[in-house]
Amino acid sequence: MSNGAERMRRELMIRVVRDFTEGKLEETIDRIPLAIRPKHSQSSRCCIYHDRAVLKYRLMALLGFASENETDETRTLKSYLQEAVARKEKVKEPPLSVCSAGCSSCPDSRYNVTTNCRGCFARPCVFNCPKGAITVENQHSKIDYTKCIKCGKCEQVCPFNAIIKTTVPCEDACPVGAIRKNADGVAEIDFDRCIFCGKCFNKCPFSAIMERSQLIQILQAIRDGKKVVAMVAPSALMQFPGTVEQLFSAIHKAGFSDVMEVALGAELTTEHEAAEFAEKMIAKQPIMTTSCCTAYVELVKRHVPEFLDKVSTTPSPMRYAGRLVREKHPDAISVFIGPCIAKRLEAMNSDEIDFVMTFEELGALLAGMNIDIMSQEKWKIERPANATARNYAKSCGVTEAVILEMQEKNPEFSKIGFKLDNKFINGIDKKTAKLLKLYAMGKLPGNFLEVMSCTGGCVGGPCSLIK
Amino acid sequence: MEEQKIKIEICCGTACYMLGAAELLRLENIIPDQWKDAVDISAIPCLEACSSDNLGGAPFVKINGELMSNASVESVCEKIFEIMKTRGGH
Ligand code: SF4
Ligand code: SF4
Ligand code: FES
Numbered sequence: 001m002s003n004g005a006e007r008m009r010r011e012l013m014i015r016v017v018r019d020f021t022e023g024k025l026e027e028t029i030d031r032i033p034l035a036i037r038p039k040h041s042q043s044s045r046c047c048i049y050h051d052r053a054v055l056k057y058r059l060m061a062l063l064g065f066a067s068e069n070e071t072d073e074t075r076t077l078k079s080y081l082q083e084a085v086a087r088k089e090k091v092k093e094p095p096l097s098v099c100s101a102g103c104s105s106c107p108d109s110r111y112n113v114t115t116n117c118r119g120c121f122a123r124p125c126v127f128n129c130p131k132g133a134i135t136v137e138n139q140h141s142k143i144d145y146t147k148c149i150k151c152g153k154c155e156q157v158c159p160f161n162a163i164i165k166t167t168v169p170c171e172d173a174c175p176v177g178a179i180r181k182n183a184d185g186v187a188e189i190d191f192d193r194c195i196f197c198g199k200c201f202n203k204c205p206f207s208a209i210m211e212r213s214q215l216i217q218i219l220q221a222i223r224d225g226k227k228v229v230a231m232v233a234p235s236a237l238m239q240f241p242g243t244v245e246q247l248f249s250a251i252h253k254a255g256f257s258d259v260m261e262v263a264l265g266a267e268l269t270t271e272h273e274a275a276e277f278a279e280k281m282i283a284k285q286p287i288m289t290t291s292c293c294t295a296y297v298e299l300v301k302r303h304v305p306e307f308l309d310k311v312s313t314t315p316s317p318m319r320y321a322g323r324l325v326r327e328k329h330p331d332a333i334s335v336f337i338g339p340c341i342a343k344r345l346e347a348m349n350s351d352e353i354d355f356v357m358t359f360e361e362l363g364a365l366l367a368g369m370n371i372d373i374m375s376q377e378k379w380k381i382e383r384p385a386n387a388t389a390r391n392y393a394k395s396c397g398v399t400e401a402v403i404l405e406m407q408e409k410n411p412e413f414s415k416i417g418f419k420l421d422n423k424f425i426n427g428i429d430k431k432t433a434k435l436l437k438l439y440a441m442g443k444l445p446g447n448f449l450e451v452m453s454c455t456g457g458c459v460g461g462p463c464s465l466i467k
Numbered sequence: 468m469e470e471q472k473i474k475i476e477i478c479c480g481t482a483c484y485m486l487g488a489a490e491l492l493r494l495e496n497i498i499p500d501q502w503k504d505a506v507d508i509s510a511i512p513c514l515e516a517c518s519s520d521n522l523g524g525a526p527f528v529k530i531n532g533e534l535m536s537n538a539s540v541e542s543v544c545e546k547i548f549e550i551m552k553t554r555g556g557h
Contacts, residue, residue, distance in 0.1 A: 240484070366481040
């Protein structure tokens with residue numbers, strides 16, 4: 001387990017699924033915080049009451065509600081649950097929420113002089129500070145924060161490692177400056193800037209950033225006897241115990257009427273994207289960039305709009321997979337299962353997809369229904385997707401697939417003097433986000449640019465089980 | 468007489484897996500070489516110890532048949548060490 005916050009999130013999910021399946025969640029949900037933090041138990045925050053309050057908001061997010069929208073603090077979780085169960089239409093609101101009770105209002109990021117400082121004779125901090133912000137008083141360095149520009153030179157040169165940086169983990173992680181502490185010191189996401197990459201979600205040590213889940217709606221659809229089809233992203237490989245075939249059987253056992261690989265959609269993406277690329281290159285467009293990573297496409301839309309016309313218009317594997325489901329089961333509800341938060345946003349705006357569930361939620365769903373993956377029979381995958389399509393989950397996977405397709409379908413292409421010059425960005429952060437501006441200005445070489453928001457590709461997604 | 472191997476059974480039922488067993492599977496790679504012949508690590512299906520009241524105790528591991536809750540790489544290694552000490556071996 002990489003940390004306690006993640007553990008608590010998962011434990012709550014399992015409890016919710018379990019009680020829902022046993023038909024008693026309405027009775028139990030308001031008591032879950034007490035069951036987890038009973039009187040006299042150890043608290044992880046200041047006291048069990050604070051823990052319980054945070055647990056309540058966590059449960060609210062699990063039911064699909066944002067704590068930011070809370071108007072009546074006395075409203076019970078039971079009543080939220082009833083509303084969630086009755087919800088039939090798609091909720092079109094940002095899939096992330098910050099739990100203000102959970103946010104610890106981490107102190108502003110800055111450089112601090114610790115007691116390690118010996119007020120040494122050499123004083124490299126004083127000499128290297130480009131702004132003259134450091135003075136020594138009583139044999140101890142002192143930073144004048146009105147002058148400090150947070151360049152970090154002092155930290156690098158101190159021979160005693162006496163200068164350290166405190167950070168606000170969420171602000172630090174956000175590649176686009178979308179999360180900031182508000183006037184009350186509590187983190188707040190600006191949803192016009194947010195690209196739903198999920199980096200803050202992973203980095204907050206208090207797990208204050210929460211996803212708004214659709215788990216209850218999915219469970220309810222299954223309970224109502226509706227046809228619900230699962231589309232499993234290729235990054236599921238190696239995420240769960242047992243084999244993929246056993247995982248599919250487990251999903252089927254959980255009540256999904258059919259299970260298919262999203263990689264089948266990736267095959268279609270490859271085909272269309274390769275054709276689109278050829279077309280664009282013939283039309284002398286200088287560069288084309290990938291469209292399968294939602295967070296990346298949002299990054300371009302919101303922060304580098306001048307580059308948007310270079311983004312491939314080919315639908316993502318998820319959307320193609322959704323179309324395949326609609327063809328095969330026109331009356332079914334389609335559920336995308338992946339490691340991604342941004343896909344929730346894409347699904348909201350795609351008619352082919354009804355709901356999105358993360359690998360974490362899938363794990364909790366199976367655990368909550370006591371479905372053991374390793375003891376399942378092998379599912380007979382009707383038509384296994386090809387290896388290049390399954391490889392979309394990894395950084396450079398889409399590039400490889402598209403190139404291969406081009407070579408196969410357009411062997412003539414290279415003969416007309418076209419030279420492929422592919423580049424990739426493996427992971428969006430503050431620096432790579434800036435690079436894109438340069439790509440947009442045409443200042444960087446390359447005619448095929450793949451960008452994946454998560455390092456390593458979808459396998460490194462924010463809601464994957466194993467990173 | 469050949470000593471019996473210490474039997475480590477990691478529960479990889481879905482609940483345990485989610486709550487930390489995935490991490491425990493790394494044990495195989497990280498235990499010191501000199502222990503490798505003395506322990507026998509396997510992944511097993513749900514031990515049925517993960518009821519809601521007990522969920523806080525996941526992941527579960529069985530060491531020589533004895534159930535251990537909240538198992539971590541550290542706690543399992545400690546236990547192996549303890550057993551080895553009582554056996555007087557290294
Ligand atoms: S990292 Fe951000 S969201 Fe998390 S506690 Fe600190 S300020 Fe709040
Ligand atoms: S862009 Fe990413 S890191 Fe920034 S607020 Fe949105 S999800 Fe969090
Ligand atoms: S999953 Fe480990 S005891 Fe059930």
